[in-house]
Amino acid sequence: MLDTLHHIINDLSPYLHHYGLFILALAVAVEGFGIPAPGQSFLIVSGMLAANGEMSLPGVLSVGALAAFGGNCIGYLIGMKFGNVLLEKGWIKAETEQKLHAFIGKYGIAALLMSRFVEGLKQTLCIGCGIAKLPLRTFLLGNALAPLVLVIIFGLGPAQLTHEVGPLVTFYHSHRMLMWGIGSAVVATAVVAILMWQRRRQTA
Template identity: 85%
Template sequence: MLDTLQHIIAELSPYLHHYGLFILALAVAVEGFGIPAPGQSFLIVSGMLAANGEMSLPAVLATGALAAFTGNCIGYLIGLKFGKVLLAKGWVKAETEQKLHAFIGKYGIAALLMSRFVEGLKQTLCIGCGIAKLPLSTFLLGNALATSVWVLIFGLGPAVLTREMGPLLAFYHDHRMQLWGAGTALIAMGVIALWLNQRRRQQNH
């Protein structure tokens, strides 16, 4: 994971140095209306660069929040105004629409919050909210909550943790095999615990 993060930093930093907040805003915004982009990765790297004094942290957080909120609103309006066209053209499959409707109906505002952290949902849920004609006030409230939490975690979080990144990377490289072994063991224990719990429930019924 840490190796992947180093790769992302090396790959995206030149774009941020060259284009600044514009590339951050663009990458984050387009995800809100169905276009896959590395918006979250750009936000993480921007936060880390801000911690090193290479970008303004308030500007990064404000840009990320505004771009995410605006992109989601555009997605909502696309779904609201052109939902039938999207379905008729097959750009949104009926099966996808049904899943989005079920997800929105089950979780409501919480669906918008969860979607910010799930690839695929991040790009389609706001369009789905428009197609489902989710009330505008409900959408705006959920959108504001979702984008605020997302920016704090992936913008402010990396900025706060950047100073600890060096020791973390050193520790990871020195104990890589042990960490992977421990992680695998914990996952296996969790799977076994879930299986035992499910089996116990079946026996009780």
């Protein structure tokens, strides 16, 4: 795990030193409208560089959140305006569209929160929201929350834990089942809370 982290830092740090927040914004934004990019990895490394005084932490967090929000909005607009074209050209397969519709219909705002943490889904979900004609108000609410969660976990988290990575990895390997249990419980609680809130709104 530490070796992988070192590789990521060594590979991405030169780009951040040379291009700064621009490359971070670009990598995070394009993931919101269908282009695979190492947005989360750039955010993690940016947070770690900020912890060492090499970047501005407020800048990293604000640029990461705004880029995610803007990229997701572009994806939503692409789905709204050009969804039929994407389907006709085969750029989005019919079965993929059906899965996105089902996922969005089932989880709503929670789908937007979860999408940024699932490879493949984070590139297509916002386009799917547009194709599915998810109400703009619902989309904007979910899209306001999702970037905040993203930068807290992948930006602020690494910045706060940069100097604690070694002890944390040791603790994780010693208490792996406990850590997985706590993490699963936190995610499940958040998803259930959002679903309950949505059902209350629908029945109100």
